[in-house]
């Protein structure tokens with residue numbers, strides 16, 4: 001059995017990767033176990049030295065690695081290179097801060113008491129193709145700095161990236177087994193979760209994948225972190241700076257060809273400014289240069305796979321049938337989907353209710369700010385949101401009313417190594433990044449001394 005890497009722009013098969021047998025996977029688990037016994041005893045300094053070397057290797061190779069990302073999943077080269085750079089920054093961040101973050105916590109008791117953080121084993125990661133470097137380094141750098149080891153099941157269409165990351169870890173001097181990628185299929189997932197060395201599962205992916213992997217984690221009493229779908233609200237109030245809002249709206253919906261959980265997907269605009277916002281947004285979307293993602297000047301590449309483009313086309317057709325109005329775009333050829341804007345969407349529309357994974361922006365008109373917040377919260381997902389108002393105090397108050405794991409006032413929703421990231425509702429649970437992210441797969445051990 002093989003997985004194929006197919007260039008979504010040319011549709012050429014660029015590589016084939018053999019799926020490991022169950023016996024080969026058991027061997028990987030064994031290597032992981034041996035590696036953990038040693039790795040957990042290493043000092044923070046030793047881990048940090050290697051992590052900084054890894055950051056250096058990523059930076060030196062950012063163009064080559066960026067091209068690999070682009071060839072495997074289609075994002076434009078500048079975004080691929082930026083992704084490799086952000087991954088390197090995350091390695092630097094945890095190499096500098098892990099020790100402090102995992103310092104013991106002392107309690108105010110008449111006897112001596114504290115919590116210490118011990119590593120637990122191998123973190124099993126199931127990662128998607130849309131940020132094939134960033135999403136791996138996002139969980140792996142903290143896990144490994146904390147003294148855990150990790151096993152990665154990457155998405156079938158980005159196995160070249162998985163292998164390149166594994167090679168970079170080895171080149172940086174990490175011992176064999178600290179970071180391993182496994183080319184494996186879905187039916188093999190349970191046996192890895194069940195293995196004694198695996199202490200938990202972190203998954204970034206769809207709600208459906210999250211539900212089934214979280215069930216397996218529960219069955220085998222393993223901790224899990226789930227970073228799932230999103231349909232982020234982008235709320236524009238009467239007093240927003242519309243020029244800025246439209247610039248970021250375009251970026252937020254169209255980056256990565258619209259294929260990110262944290263892309264803004266529902267543009268909820270108060271009636272008074274809705275026509276002006278819609279006109280400016282349409283202009284910006286129309287000006288996006290689409291084409292070969294390796295070519296300079298191109299601002300959007302193809303979608304990563306044909307089935308993704310098919311699903312988006314189907315959602316668009318149904319949403320128009322349900323009464324939405326097509327303003328810009330709407331055409332597609334193979335994986336190339338035109339940046340598209342639809343207006344007069346309501347909460348019964350499929351483009352409102354489902355996550356749309358591609359360059360489709362929807363405008364929903366709200367009566368006033370209370371109505372806008374109610375519309376934003378009327379959703380199964382709660383990953384992130386942004387709110388646009390010139391009144392920062394009001395922005396903060398309204399941010400507290402939004403049901404999401406991350407809210408940004410007057411700026412682009414983005415993840416940041418320093419700040420916890422994750423969702424609520426069907427967008428998942430647990431947090432990555434920041435100091436809380438590194439503690440998700442640790443034994444917080446209370447020690448009491450009389």
Ligand SMILES: O=CCCCC(=O)O
Nearest residue numbers: 130260261262414415
């Ligand atoms: O699909 C999820 C994308 C997350 C991107 C990020 O962490 O910035």
